[in-house]
Amino acid sequence: STQNANETQAVVASVLGLSANKIACKVKRLGGGFGGKESRTIPLACITSIASYHTKRPVRCMLDRNEDMAISGQRNPFMGKWKVGLDENNKLVALDTELYLNAGWSSDLSVAVMERALGHIDNVYYIPNVRAVGRCCRTNIHSNTAFRGFGGPQANVIAETYMTEIAERIGMTQEQFREMNFYKEGQTTHFDQELKDWHLPKGYFQLKEKSNFDARKAAIEEFNKQSKWRKRGISLIPTKYGISFTALHLNQAGAMIHIYHDGSVLLSHGGVEMGQGLHTKMIQVCAEGLQIPLDMIHIVETSTDKVANASPTAASASSDMNGMAVKNACDQINERLEPYRAKGLPWKEIVHHAYFDRVNLSANGFYKVPDLGYKWGENKGQLFFYFTMGAAVSEVEVDLLTGSHTVIRSDVNMDLGRSINPSIDIGQIEGAFIQGMGWSTTEESLYFPNGRLFTQGPGNYKIPGFQCIPQEFNISFFEDVTHESVKTVYKSKGVGEPPLFLGTSVYFAIRNALWYARQE
Template identity: 40%
Template sequence: MNDAGSPILKAAAWGVVGKAKAHESAELHVLGQATYTDDIPEVQGTLHAALGLSEKPHARIVSMDLAPVRASRGVVAVYTAQDIPGTNDCGPIIHDDPILADGLVQYVGQPMFVVVADTHDNARRAARLATLEYDELPAILTPQAAKAAQSYVLPPMQLKRGDWQAAFERAPHSVKGELYVGGQEQFYLEGQVAYAIPKENKGMLVQCSTQHPSEMQHVVAHALGVHSHNIVVECRRMGGGFGGKESQSALWAAAAAICASLLMRPVKLRADRDDDMLVTGKRHCFHYEYEVGYDANGKIVAAKVDMVTRAGYSADLSGPVATRAVCHFDNTYYLSDVEIRAACGKTNTQSNTAFRGFGGPQGAIAIEYVIDEIARNLGRDSLDIRRINFYGRDTDNVTPYGQVVVDNVIHELVAELEASSEYRARREAVARFNAASPVLKKGLALTPVKFGIAFNVTHLNQAGALVHVYVDGSIIVNHGGTEMGQGINTKVMQVVAHELGVDLSHVRATATDTSKVSNTSATAASTGADLNGKAAQDAARQIRERLAAYAVKLYGGDAKDVRFAGDTVFANGHEVAFPVLVQQAYLARVQLWSDGFYATPGLHWDPKTMSGHPFSYYAYGAAVSEVVVDTLTGEWKLERADALYDAGRSLNPAIDIGQVEGAFIQGMGWLTTEQLWWNEGGKLMTHAPSTYKIPGVSDCPEDFRVRLFDNGNVEDSIHRSKAVGEPPLLLPFSVFFAIRDAVSSVGGHKVNPPLNAPATSEEILKSIAAVEAAVGQAA
């Protein structure tokens, strides 16, 4: 048959990937039936733990009188560092991060002991009754102070290309300055929680809200002094992670497991929101000093930036975060002669960690700030200056770290957004509005994104999966990724359903479990669907090939011509329901399960020279934001946002658009309202929803237009899709620079406003005052 009704043609047109499918747990979320770690029914005899926290930022512990704690109602046991059976460490890379402080505290909120009681409330009350004596030491609280004291958790890093100094001296124009960009609390809806249940023969089951079950397995095993095979870590889902549960869930998992092991009873450790924010690390804040040379057209000819982060008291993931910041300073721009320095300042604050973007946003915003200044200095539209500096297709297409940009679509993407957002007409309308409005000022900005996809540590770019087909034709998939609301399970299920030609309803994803898929990488770096989707596809493909070979035995023909689609198998003119073929294959003793594996090819990185090919590909995007600022109060509102994002051949457009929308609002919060503030005593004062302002519904623009750019991945990613977890967080750069544009209008765009992030109302007013003062001096 050659007509369109042919079963073979129908099979070719059939598919599950690329379709807008609901999140696999959507109904459970809405009905309140989705099980999170704290929802797991408690085993009889379960106890509850709480942490005793330091009240000093840097001090020796002279004495701890824990008698009042032990005497408190319901308390079963109190443990300190000396009670840990194995290694007192939960650092992910460098072993400088104790589970419980041993003689020295290095930030306000550092755990010193753990209380176990009959109830959660009794444990928390008891933890506050200790009598402590400290010998206080000098404390460093800011990255600037860390740099001045040369206090670093790791040696500073440097990336150089060309002769920056000579190029800078030849440049006809230059700009110098500094910028401060604050950190950000992950503010996941579900706080840190771990539930440890002792098993026979030194075994331990740890139910944990974590992005990295394998790391939790290793940390718990070391803390208990046992082998990894004694520990099983399971995570069905998280109520958000955003990087805060990549490495920092280790403390909670280890503390719960230590208590459970010593008492041989189940122990749950759930953090109160205040304790969670006091104890855990956040996005790194950055301080920048920059010097950039440019020509009369605005083309950058030399760029130097010196970045220092607030790493906190231990290394955690600060090294990789700083590395990614270095590798994203270029963003979408070719920089011929460049020198980029980054240092991880050791401070007496929480040890900062992964956060959506993982240093990439902090690196890229610096060059965007510089370009914004160049445009204002030349009296040009910032979009024109950005376009002049974009990477080229065949020339000017090598990054400072040596990777050739082979998939550049930023020119086409920005052109499409410029047209669809009516950028030029709106720029004129904004100017007319400002000319007639002395108090309210509007601002407009278009900013681009180029974001590298892969872990910057090459060996982490691997994943495994298991696929089981049951006799009734239903399918289970288990993979090494973790579900934190981003839809990884839905996408992997779609990949498996597509590969086996069945409806998505026939596939189920199970909890991430270290006893099923071992040695997993963290679900981070936007690689979750890329890696685990490929691994699951590999496993499903092997099963499909076995079933195809069996179908040929039954019906003849060639295995390569067998098609799986629409819950049906098409073989040599025969059509058989997928469950029927599966039942027949089982009776014929055909293996109906398989493991799959994937390792991203072509990656390499030399940390000494800071060069190589660290990314599999780049995701691109751009956004236009229009704001209005009240120059008397510093209040502002985002009136409209247009975003265009390159998701490749999207696996699930509904999920991907939702991810872009969420990332945009989260990034906007980082740059505008989410201010972290430590008092002079080193205590984080913004440690609850009452003092820490994340964006609300009222902060979202009434006119919010998000589209996906039509662009297949040049790399052989899963169905030519692209990652969508982290890169969209850079899109709201446009909000920050729209605010700066509005402030600039106060001085007729003749002065570069000194605007730091977050651009709170107070910061906006300070910037307006500085512009007015500069204009007054010039007059």
């Protein structure tokens, strides 16, 4: 059970003293990954491999939830210190921030998490002068690791916190202060990347209108005047999320296609299916590329002996990269089959004639993400391939006597390019939103003085339940936008991580309700 079959293969080979070509790591599917299976499953795989190697017997190990939480690590907690400068028109002019990350007892992926956080400390706001310093802190707790968002949500929370606090200090509404400081098309980020196809302001205002934000905010103000012990709050939060691995060498993918004599197709790629619908999307890409029905394609388990040197299934880039690798394999085959297609033959006859003409009906596809190559320190080069963006509105009611809250309504609007499968993407948005909502409201990790995790399991670690889901939950996509600069497979965009931060709109709505309470 891993998101990273390639590294599992490499590390197991190392501990056994064997070459990698003698180890095959096979992954059929996962019951969820979320980053926790990118690196932290490998120690267990090594332990079981050593036992199996020496006993010459199969070995299986399953951790219970308490054991898993105690040793696997969690999302890196952050602390941010910031100073922000405004001009006379309340436009942002400078940000000086220091970020501190709790890595735990080893570095694991913490440096990469910090790199992404430094690239997201601006969120969606143009700040001409930025100084951002990140420090990874070694502590006595378990080694923290990747978790959906990978530093982006932590940095975005810090960004929206300073935007919220500044708006309150200068007596301006939060929405007005955010809107006047949005990036504009063609402006550059603090890591010197030009924003192309920057549709965030348009999608933000579409959501503001669709969610009837202004009228609901006025109704909330009236409700709060009449209610002493129950207060309502509302918050409209935007986000942008850079899509790519910050480690340049990981931005590559492979795929393999075999076409059999009867016209059926076998597909394999380097990505791991973990409930995010990756295999479904890859079958769709293959069917589109070869112009055949979906039911003629069978996808096999992810395996290092089928597609070698695959990157981990992470960074919201797996559909992009593996999809382009699948498309590349399809293009190779289509080039060979073009003379037969020109005759207008049906698919099975095309394959039949090509086989008897000794045409190669297999292909290995490969893709490397172009244009990337950011140089830290020099602040040159492109850090992300593109940005997925969106916004969310959440309305809550807080019981001031008990501290409990109810999410009355949440609306999310996302720009996902030309979605390969809108149904899958909507499910991803819903799941990420709820996960982000839990992270920012009810979930809290507690530790004993010796660093051992206290909150080991759902008994004392409160994840969202059915009753936490917004009473009204609406998902939509940006309307009337183009994607000229997006060079992904069929101009789709990554969706796994970007919506998670939008779940914090619930946290900021709770903060807004408490702000109303404190005015009294």
